[in-house]
Amino acid sequence: MNTRTSFARRLTGAVAALTLAGAGLLALPTSAVAADPGPAFSVPDATLDAAVTCQGDLAGSTLTPVLLVPGTTLTPELNFSWNYEKVFTAQGRPWCAVTLPGNGMLDIQVAVEYVARAIRTTYAKAGRKIDILGFSQGGMVPRWSLKYWPDTRTMIDDLVSLDASNHGTQSAQLICLLGCAPSVWQQKSGSRFLTALNSGQETYAGISYTQIYTATDEVVFPNFDPVASSPLRTGDGTIRNVQVQSICPLHLSEHLSMGTTDPVGYALALDAFDNPGTADPSRIPASVCLQLVFPGVDYTTYLQNFGKVLAVAGQQLILGPRVFGEPALAPYAR
Template sequence: MRRTLALLGTAILVLLAGQLPAAATPAQSLADVAGCQSDKRPVVLLHGTFKKSGWSWGGLAPELSRNGYCSYTLDYGNGGLNPVADSAAELARYVDQVRASSGWSTVDIVGYSQGGMMPRHYLKFLGGAAKVNALIGIAPSNHGTSQPLAKLLGATFCPACGDQASNSAFIRRLNEGGDLAGSVKYTTITTRYDEVVTPFASQHLSGPANRVTNVVLQDACPANLSEHLYIPHSSATIKWVLNALGRGGVADPRFRPCG
């Protein structure tokens, strides 16, 4: 079964790569950047590799709005293909724009796959730790993936794929000295059925309970069958994100979003 899922994930990635547009859409927002006002910290949403914001956040963005959040989306890195460090530099500029527009000194970030890992480069190396309150990663590639396709694509047209391979120079540097940056708080939301970022436990972060919660969907919802492509759309994931945001960025590990 695991081999079948791995092969399926590889096939899906190849298919997505073949459908990728030549250039990504410029930075855009699901909220009215100039007009959205809220007493809650703004939320920046970041898609994954081979993705764009419209695909990733059709479920979460409306729920954020209904719960009083202003959400801002960034289509970065030519569909997430560019070197991760370059995309992190894009994020640095975008966070400053959101801070200026919203009047908040800090933002919360919710990222999917590469979008859940890439901000950690910004936090650690580009001054982002002073501008970000929390990072919530959905199936984030925090310690890379063991999928061999990552190295193959990294050697061809997707530098970010190579960066996300397990034990790549980028991943080693990112995690050297520990997983956390500054006083930022973290939540990771993962699935045991992830066939893209493998092993799934490599997505978890190490740190004290007052700063880090690692959530496995099936621990809370045993019947949840979400895998890598579906996890950002799962209602359980969306509820976990809202739980984490409502608690300052660190989800309650006792929370049960199903049933």
């Protein structure tokens, strides 16, 4: 056998081996593909871990642990400590909360590393699937984690979002005329970030997605059917999109109250967490329409706490970071 023939046979064998290997990869079960940890984090693990706080017996409680993700301009303390965290603690429902860098005003592609790490941390502490409750950006950004860090898909049971900016907001067009925060650019309708997020499937098998939103949202705009930003429509996940006015037609909840004290949003969130699959509006009693805030929110401190949310949100938008263009997409998302 001459050298040329020997080389040809070795080359043919190598090609055949690569072809079989490729076929094997294509044949891998979804669970094996979903175990992909995705790109390496740019933020040190110690920094990411310091941003997560937990309360309750995550491993031993009969109630599924919930990871809370705050909205743009807010911290978990401002967003959740006087409402959802307080009520979950009283219920014996364990929870964790993740603080996004710069009050969620910086590049969301960095913020999502905090969320992805928080999902893994909460899941590890619980030793079982967890639920997520996110408000505004906090309702949208876990989807970036599920898209680009596939291993997190196996860790989530319910993803419940309140007024999530899933498809952006037209209000950012005006806000960004004189420059705005990086995350506001990324949440603007038609941004490169949202185009990447929503390309392909929006949801993944094994996860129940309950998207709760108000038609009178002045921040995530428009959020009224059939052009609402919050609803999800594609993918293999189980999806339920619920406009609160479909339950309470005269409901006038605005953006910040939806993420803090809205009784219809709360009832739907708890219904999703406490039942298999998504929330079911038919299980929500009509009496919820008569409530001003959800049960467990202290009326005596409501105005003080909500006033702090309003003040910080306004301060962040006026005095927060200001850039004149959307951050570049990370290489893994291009």
